[in-house]
Amino acid sequence: MVEAEEQQPWKTDFYSELPKVELHAHLNGSISSHTMKKLIAQKPDLKIHDQMTVIDKGKKRTLEECFQMFQTVHQLTSSPEDILMVTKDVIKEFADDGVKYLELRSTPRRENATGMTKKTYVESILEGIKQSKQENLDIDVRYLIAVDRRGGPLVAKETVKLAEEFFLSTEGIVLGLDLSGDPTVGQAKDFMEPLLEAKKAGLKLALHLSEIPNQKKETQILLDLLPDRIGHGTFLNSGERGSLDLVDFVRQHRIPLELCLTSNVKSQTVPSYDQHHFGFWYSIAHPSVICTDDKGVFATHLSQEYQLAAETFNLTQSQVWDLSYESINYIFASELWPHWSPGWGKKLFLPGHHWMGQQPGHSPKHPSLQRRDRSLVPGHS
Numbered sequence: 001m002v003e004a005e006e007q008q009p010w011k012t013d014f015y016s017e018l019p020k021v022e023l024h025a026h027l028n029g030s031i032s033s034h035t036m037k038k039l040i041a042q043k044p045d046l047k048i049h050d051q052m053t054v055i056d057k058g059k060k061r062t063l064e065e066c067f068q069m070f071q072t073v074h075q076l077t078s079s080p081e082d083i084l085m086v087t088k089d090v091i092k093e094f095a096d097d098g099v100k101y102l103e104l105r106s107t108p109r110r111e112n113a114t115g116m117t118k119k120t121y122v123e124s125i126l127e128g129i130k131q132s133k134q135e136n137l138d139i140d141v142r143y144l145i146a147v148d149r150r151g152g153p154l155v156a157k158e159t160v161k162l163a164e165e166f167f168l169s170t171e172g173i174v175l176g177l178d179l180s181g182d183p184t185v186g187q188a189k190d191f192m193e194p195l196l197e198a199k200k201a202g203l204k205l206a207l208h209l210s211e212i213p214n215q216k217k218e219t220q221i222l223l224d225l226l227p228d229r230i231g232h233g234t235f236l237n238s239g240e241r242g243s244l245d246l247v248d249f250v251r252q253h254r255i256p257l258e259l260c261l262t263s264n265v266k267s268q269t270v271p272s273y274d275q276h277h278f279g280f281w282y283s284i285a286h287p288s289v290i291c292t293d294d295k296g297v298f299a300t301h302l303s304q305e306y307q308l309a310a311e312t313f314n315l316t317q318s319q320v321w322d323l324s325y326e327s328i329n330y331i332f333a334s335e336l337w338p339h340w341s342p343g344w345g346k347k348l349f350l351p352g353h354h355w356m357g358q359q360p361g362h363s364p365k366h367p368s369l370q371r372r373d374r375s376l377v378p379g380h381s
C-alpha cells in the first residue's frame, strides 16, 4: 500500500501542511507510542510493553482484539494526571500534523485505585484543552463526551447527565455526545432514552453505527434519531437485503460520515483499502470526512489517512483540498464558520507554498460544498 514516509517526501509535506479537521478521535486510542512509553515507565508493575498498545504497519487484529487493546490502554491512564498529560500530548500531535480543529471524544471513567471520578476525568480533559490553548497551539479543540455501549443504559443516563452539566458550564467546549464501544454489546433500543435526552438538551450526536454486518434494524433505530454525524457506517452500503433503504435514508438527510480507513482495515471490518466504503460515498458526493479513529493504536496520522484516501482512490490535489475544506461544514462548533473560512484559505496560499501556481484562483469564499468531477474513483464512475 502507501509508503507514506519512504516515498515522495514532497507529498508527505503536502498532506501534513494541508489544513485539516479531525472529527473522530478517541482520546485513549490516540495516544502516541512516545506518550505510551512515558505512561509505561510510570507504571512498571503493570508489565505492559508498547507492542501491546499499537498495531504496526501491515499488521491486523480482530475487532475483539482491538477492544482488548483499549482495555490495556485504560490501565495506563488511570489518574487525572495521566488524563491531563495524554490530552495535552494528543492535542500537540494533532496540531503538529496540521490539524486546525479537533473534536476529541472520550468516555468518563471512574478508577477507585486513584480516586479518579467521572467528573475529574472530564475536568482533566478540559484542563488539557485549556492549557493547550494557553500555549497558543494553532488548533481549536472541542470535547464530545462518549457513552460506551458496554456500560448499558443506566450508565448511559448518568453520562448524559454529566454531559449536560458540562455542556452548560463550558461555553461550547463540551458540545456533543458520542455512542461507541464494542458494537456486538447491547442493543441500540436500550440507549434511545438517554440519546433522545441528550439531543433534547442541545448536545450534538455522533453515533458509531453499522460497524459490523447484519445490523439493519439496529442501524435504522439509531438513524431514526437523526444523528448529526455517523461514525464508520461500514455496512450501510453493503448490498445486504434492504440496505439500500439505509443508504437512501442517510442520503436524504445528508448525514455526514466519519470515515477511518486504517482503523477499518487493521481491525478487519474492511478487507482492503480499495474496498473501503469511502469510495462509494465519495463517488455519490455524500458528505464524508476523513478521520483517524485511534491514531495511536492504529499507528497513523490524519495526514497519512488523507494520503491513503488520495492514492487509493486517485484523487487529485485539488480534490484532496476540497475534501479537507468541505469537512469544515460538519464540525459541531459551527460558530467558527464565519471566522475561519478566510484564514483557512489564506494559510494554504501563502507565498512560496508549493500549491501556488498549481491551483491559481482556487480560493473558495465560503464553506459551501463544491462538487467536482468524481469519475476518477475506481469502480464508482
Ligand SMILES: [Zn+2]
Pocket: 024, 026, 180, 208, 231, 293
Ligand atoms: Zn470510533
